[in-house]
Amino acid sequence: MNMNFSSKLLEDAVAEFARLPGIGEKTALRMVLFLLNRTDSEVEKFAGALLRLKREVNFCRECGNISDEPVCSICTASKRDRSLICVVEDSRDVMAIENTRQYNGLYHVLGGLISPMDGIGPSDLNIGKLLERAGKEETRELILALSATMEGDTTVFYLYKKLKGIPVALSSIARGIAFGGEIEYADEVTLGRSILTRVPYKGENS
Amino acid sequence: MNMNFSSKLLEDAVAEFARLPGIGEKTALRMVLFLLNRTDSEVEKFAGALLRLKREVNFCRECGNISDEPVCSICTASKRDRSLICVVEDSRDVMAIENTRQYNGLYHVLGGLISPMDGIGPSDLNIGKLLERAGKEETRELILALSATMEGDTTVFYLYKKLKGIPVALSSIARGIAFGGEIEYADEVTLGRSILTRVPYKGENS
Numbered sequence: 001m002n003m004n005f006s007s008k009l010l011e012d013a014v015a016e017f018a019r020l021p022g023i024g025e026k027t028a029l030r031m032v033l034f035l036l037n038r039t040d041s042e043v044e045k046f047a048g049a050l051l052r053l054k055r056e057v058n059f060c061r062e063c064g065n066i067s068d069e070p071v072c073s074i075c076t077a078s079k080r081d082r083s084l085i086c087v088v089e090d091s092r093d094v095m096a097i098e099n100t101r102q103y104n105g106l107y108h109v110l111g112g113l114i115s116p117m118d119g120i121g122p123s124d125l126n127i128g129k130l131l132e133r134a135g136k137e138e139t140r141e142l143i144l145a146l147s148a149t150m151e152g153d154t155t156v157f158y159l160y161k162k163l164k165g166i167p168v169a170l171s172s173i174a175r176g177i178a179f180g181g182e183i184e185y186a187d188e189v190t191l192g193r194s195i196l197t198r199v200p201y202k203g204e205n206s
Numbered sequence: 207m208n209m210n211f212s213s214k215l216l217e218d219a220v221a222e223f224a225r226l227p228g229i230g231e232k233t234a235l236r237m238v239l240f241l242l243n244r245t246d247s248e249v250e251k252f253a254g255a256l257l258r259l260k261r262e263v264n265f266c267r268e269c270g271n272i273s274d275e276p277v278c279s280i281c282t283a284s285k286r287d288r289s290l291i292c293v294v295e296d297s298r299d300v301m302a303i304e305n306t307r308q309y310n311g312l313y314h315v316l317g318g319l320i321s322p323m324d325g326i327g328p329s330d331l332n333i334g335k336l337l338e339r340a341g342k343e344e345t346r347e348l349i350l351a352l353s354a355t356m357e358g359d360t361t362v363f364y365l366y367k368k369l370k371g372i373p374v375a376l377s378s379i380a381r382g383i384a385f386g387g388e389i390e391y392a393d394e395v396t397l398g399r400s401i402l403t404r405v406p407y408k409g410e411n412s
Binding site: 003004005006007008009010012013015016017019020021022023027029030031032033034035036040043044045046047049050051052053054055056057058060065066067068072073074090091092094095098099 | 209210211212213214215216218219221222223225226227228229233235236237238239240241242246249250251252253255256257258259260261262263264266271272273274278279280296297298300301304305
């Protein structure tokens with residue numbers, strides 16, 4: 001839909017919102033009109049929270065995760081298993097894995113994946129620090145939890161080459177059919193791989 | 207999902223975005239992280255466009271539509287049919303109707319619908335000005351183009367009562383099965399009404 005804006009100010013604001021991921025012009029307009037109906041102070045609070053985050057945000061100097069302190073609460077936690085480092089693309093993945101309550105090691109946030117198409121090379125990512133951490137005596141294993149996409153695979157392969165010679169175990173999270181997922185709806189690649197990488201059956205609560 | 211934010215600043219920004227219509231916490235996080243990856247000037251441009259709109263936006267003093275001028279370009283257009291006024295809920299409806307290129311009259315934007323549930327009464331809407339415009343000699347017909355919801359119907363009924371005694375024709379946009387819509391998928395109310403309000407068949411290009 002080619003919209004006829006009655007106001008340049010409105011058009012500009014909608015254009016900015018339409019740049020957000022997954023937001024089209026119609027949804028952007030709906031958001032902007034919603035904010036226009038809020039009070040001045042509410043709109044200032046909205047814009048202020050974003051500007052403050054952008055100006056004051058810190059990335060943990062150890063793992064690269066978003067943090068209000070120089071070193072994040074996970075890296076400073078005394079009860080965490082410091083021999084494990086789970087390598088992820090961004091802070092969302094840290095939150096998702098933390099929510100499972102199944103992992104008690106540390107993280108390393110790359111801040112993206114290698115993607116020549118988008119002009120993102122290894123030097124744009126938080127890889128130097130990862131190699132440094134991998135080389136520490138306390139580090140025993142790196143768990144690669146990257147997306148099963150071309151960019152994820154490229155990044156895994158790059159890390160694999162860079163980590164050669166560093167005495168650290170490398171693992172990748174398990175791929176397969178989701179729990180509760182129906183086999184007939186699974187994509188062919190996942191289904192095929194899940195048969196090839198089948199695991200011995202050990203009874204219910206293995 | 208109950209998210210564990212590693213940063214209060216991040217949490218605040220996500221909470222603000224999650225207030226937007228149709229945006230949950232996960233999508234809000236995705237948007238905020240997207241903006242965090244942009245440059246400072248891009249984020250300032252985003253926030254600035256919104257703040258400028260909120261501070262400088264004008265509503266046409268004739269029809270109530272969003273406008274950069276005191277009177278909007280539709281109300282000042284010399285080629286518009288000034289005897290017709292299409293009454294709509296908000297600026298989005300004006301854009302949607304303008305996009306059809308089927309209407310050449312004026313508009314009147316109410317700025318909402320009567321909704322006791324949301325605490326919106328007639329005095330919160332741009333109704334006084336509508337009654338004034340309806341009473342003008344040049345005005346011949348008001349076309350009510352409001353949503354077919356309880357709020358829309360309440361508003362139509364309120365306007366109908368208020369307009370009694372003012373010599374102006376009242377009409378409502380046609381309701382029925384959408385062009386290209388399949389009858390078996392139409393909801394019962396629409397289908398039932400579309401039979402009751404059937405129109406004589408006049409051949410293809412009537």
